[in-house]
Amino acid sequence: MKKNYIALDMFAGGGGLTEGFIRQGFDFAAHIEMNEHAAKTLETRLCYHYLKQNKDLSHYADYYMGKINREELFDGINEPSIVTDSIVKHEINDESEKILIESIKKNLYEKYGRTDVDIVIGGPPCQAYSLAGRGRDKKGMKDDPRNYLYRHYISFLEAFEPEMFVFENVKGITSAKDQTIFPDIFLRCKMAGYHIDSEPRIINASKFGVLQNRERIIIIGWKEGSNYSYPEFKQSSLRGKVWDLLNDLPKQQAVKTNEDIFLPYVGECSEYARAAKIRNGFGGVRHHAARYHNERDREIYRRAIRKWKHGEGTRLKYNELPEHLQTHENKKDFLDRYKVVNGNDHSHAVLAHLAKDGHYFIHPDIKQARSLTVREAARLQSFPDDYFFEGPRSAKYTQIGNAVPPLMAEGIAGKIRKMLA
Structure with a gap:
């Protein structure tokens, strides 16, 4: 029997990473996203996948083509909560962190009979790390609280004990805050019991067949003592032009x-x-x-x-x-x-x-x-x-613009699934 691996998506955005991991058969404990519009996009996309799984996309097609409104889309599902319950519309901060963890663990146990996940994915908002964002800010974003959202990510690693995690961000994370951010991520992951490479890996989305020259830091970590290593991503055979x-x-x-x-x-x-x-x-x-x-x-x-x-x-x-x-x-x-x-x-x-x-x-x-x-x-x-x-x-x-391209996410998820098997 094919195992269903459970993922937790933090700072989920409009769902680029989620889309790729769903394509590779992952289930989701939660998608955490504070932005109202992005959270609604996630709800709509999960509705699509639910209807597709039940072999009835005609209802979704009616919504897509403008024949019915969003309320009617969800009214057409017997139990809308099946689609929407995994989406956590909340900011992750010092006050909410513990509450969010407890709530997600409760839902995890009720649905799967466990309180851990197989993998955590996601990346904090990149404005504080991007060179463009720092260029527009007089202080170079040094005082921006988003510099430290990765600490919440690591707290969730400690709480949910995944075998592996995928952390995506812009290249500027290596130079942000006077080059102190990545070394702190490395140290805190180690203290949490996870191994990551001491030098960040930069991967171009074009490697996965995306028609875009888009370089991003992809940190992949695993529990210390595990037999894993950073996966090798081969060049996609997809060829095309814009x-x-x-x-x-x-x-x-x-x-x-x-x-x-x-x-x-x-x-x-x-x-x-x-x-x-x-x-x-x-x-x-x-x-x-x-x-x-x-x-x-x-x-x-x-x-x-x-x-x-x-x-x-x-x-x-x-x-x-x-x-x-x-x-x-x-x-x-x-x-x-x-x-x-x-x-x-x-x-x-x-x-x-x-x-x-x-x-x-x-x-x-x-x-x-x-x-x-x-x-x-x-x-x-x-x-x-x-x-x-x-x-x-x-x-x-x-x-x-903030999303991980689904093709890239799918390629990463495919490798992760093979490693977990």
């Missing part, structure tokens, strides 16, 4: 009237989109409305696209723009404010900054002259088309 994820979607213009409605595909499915399990489901997509851009920005986008196309990959510099298109006083720093997505290869890393503006993620089609839609960003992150993100557009962009 245009493979853009060409079958309806062309969009940056106008104020765009709505988030269901839109049918307009082209054939690429081999990559099929193999990566991205294009699936219901014959079209949601979240493909373009955000509005004023004409000045659209003219800058067109100039950036022309330079990228005719300059063989040369980026437009802000100080190269005509005076009438320059509105920022600072013309010496941050000259790469406008960045075209490379349609003929992999994209640069999709970031949560997409929620603020689209200047760093310009669609490569000059006729559209706009930034990426939510669905296009989700595809670059390897989220399948049937993945529905809750909340306003800015919240959707944030969830996607």
